[in-house]
Each structure stands twice: as structure tokens, then as C-alpha cells.
Amino acid sequence: MPELPDVEWTRGRLQKWMRGASITSARSDDARVLRPRAPAVVMRSLVGRRIESVSRRGKWLRIELDHGVYVFSHLGMTGEWVERSTEEPTLRAERVRLDLRRADGRAASVRYLDARRFGRLLVAREDILEWRELGPDPLADGLRVSALRAAFARRRRAVKETLMDQTVLAGVGNILATEALFYARIDPRSRSDALSEAQVGAVVRGLRKAIRKELATRERAGDEGWTDVFEVYGRKGQACRRCETPLEHIVLGGRGTTFCRKCQVRRNSRVVETGA
DNA sequence: CTCTATGTTTAATT
DNA sequence: GAATTAAACATAGA
Numbered sequence A: 001m002p003e004l005p006d007v008e009w010t011r012g013r014l015q016k017w018m019r020g021a022s023i024t025s026a027r028s029d030d031a032r033v034l035r036p037r038a039p040a041v042v043m044r045s046l047v048g049r050r051i052e053s054v055s056r057r058g059k060w061l062r063i064e065l066d067h068g069v070y071v072f073s074h075l076g077m078t079g080e081w082v083e084r085s086t087e088e089p090t091l092r093a094e095r096v097r098l099d100l101r102r103a104d105g106r107a108a109s110v111r112y113l114d115a116r117r118f119g120r121l122l123v124a125r126e127d128i129l130e131w132r133e134l135g136p137d138p139l140a141d142g143l144r145v146s147a148l149r150a151a152f153a154r155r156r157r158a159v160k161e162t163l164m165d166q167t168v169l170a171g172v173g174n175i176l177a178t179e180a181l182f183y184a185r186i187d188p189r190s191r192s193d194a195l196s197e198a199q200v201g202a203v204v205r206g207l208r209k210a211i212r213k214e215l216a217t218r219e220r221a222g223d224e225g226w227t228d229v230f231e232v233y234g235r236k237g238q239a240c241r242r243c244e245t246p247l248e249h250i251v252l253g254g255r256g257t258t259f260c261r262k263c264q265v266r267r268n269s270r271v272v273e274t275g276a
Numbered sequence B: 001c002t003c004t005a006t007g008t009t010t011a012a013t014t
Numbered sequence C: 001g002a003a004t005t006a007a008a009c010a011t012a013g014a
Helices: A004-018 A039-044 A145-153 A159-164 A174-184 A197-221
Strands: A022-027 A051-057 A060-065 A070-074 A079-084 A094-101 A107-114 A120-124 A248-252 A255-259
Touching: A004 A051, A004 A060, A004 A079, A004 A094, A004 A107, A004 A197, A022 A039, A039 A120, A070 A079, A145 A159, A145 A197, A159 A174, A159 A197, A159 A255, A174 A197, A174 A255
Parallel strands: none
Antiparallel strands: A022 A094, A051 A060, A060 A070, A070 A120, A079 A107, A094 A107, A248 A255
């Protein structure tokens, strides 16, 4: 589930479920998700706290409790938060359970599910390093071409890898990077430091378009499931929607990467590589 | 059985 | 030391 649009959608739902409520019970025995601290210790620190707000930077969620306590949640690859009744038994892949008492006296139960357990849940009294090191968030801070171009210029990696670097931009994952580069008509293998101002501008517009599209898909779906329709992600071998050419699939930085070799032009600097 | 997966961290290598 | 690359993590689904 987890890129900026999914996490933002999750933030809204968590806030709706939790704001103003108090935690009556907190349970988890999952040492992996709660790493590096002991589950019982973490859970004990939550009982009795009231939830004030839920915020997000990049792919991190920050649930703000009273007494200056923060719960940081990262969804990893397969994490999700759901709301159930307190009677609902433990769900498949349920790792954390928070039972709540709302302002109106009603009880509710919010669960964190995560099959692969790449996600994390941390409790702290200040912002954690992973949160502080994040680059600008496209929604909270906006995207600025000049700043992004400067960050691009400092890296020699492929533009897709640079886009997914969370210290460059917070929240861009494999889907958003793949889709944005298709909209921008730039080959994902292009070195980020080879892009012109105009090309970085195209990447920024591509990111905005991809983010808006995914947020809209989620909003429209409400509580129902939805199917994301992508331009290129997950469409290896299928026809490019722009020129019908079969889409290419490569591995870049260890991640599957789909693109159109005809529409997406490679932008490389002319500087000769060092070495043989 | 094999391959792939919306992410990040860590060890190894250049 | 900085940068890059591969492997690891854990599980489900095609």
C-alpha cells in the first residue's frame, strides 16, 4: 500500500478514527514491527494517552498524543491501518491493536496489519532521525524546480534512483517515480545531473500529476476497494498508451522499472566516464 | 518449484 | 571517506 498517496489517505482515515479519543488498551507482541524496543514496554507507554492529531511526512505517519508523546508508523511494503469493532477477533497479519474510547463514550478498535512486517511502529518524545532526515514533502512543502534541480545535480545516479531517495524528496516510491518519468518523457536511466531546468520542470509536473491521480482514485473509492490504473507501472510488455510500443522492463537500483523506450528519451551528460 | 512485489537497512565493494 | 551495489529482511500471490 505504501507511497505518498496511500500514506496520506491513511493519515486522513486515522485522524478521523482517532482524534480526540483516548487509548484504553494497546496490545502487540511483534518484536519485529516494534524493533528495536520491547513490545510490552512500547504498548504500556500508550495506555491512557489521548490522540491529538495525525500528521505525515513522506511515507511516515506521526500520531501525536498528549503529554508530548509521538507514535511514528511506517507501512513498509504491506502495512495498513484498519478500524474494527472491539468485538472483532484478531485479523490476519494483525501486529498491533489499539482500543479507543471516543469523546462521545463509544468504543472503537484500530489495528495495524502487515504481512511482511517491513513496517515499523516507534514511540518517542521527539522527532526520530528517520523523520528529520526526510527531504521536502511534495504536499506539505510543495515541489520547487530550482531546489530539485540542485539536488539532482549533486547526484550521479539514474534520475529514477535519485527521485526515490527520501532525503531528496519525501514519499516518492517506485510507482510514483516510474509514472512521473513517463509523463515527463524521460528515460529512467538518465543521470539526474544531466537534466536541464526544463526537464526537471517536466519531472515536477509528472510527479504532481501522478500524485493527484492516485489521491483522486482513493478519494473516489471511499471505503470500497479500488484499482489503480497506471500508464506504465506493472505494464511490462503491454502497449505504450502514447505510441503502442511494447513497454520495456529493466532493473534499476534493484527495483523493477517499466518504461517506453520510444517515448522516454535518454538524457545523458556528454562528460566521458572515467576509467577504461 | 520459481519469480516478483508499493521499502529500507546493512554489509561489501569500488 | 564517499558512492554504488548486492543482499537481507518475511510473506503472499501468480
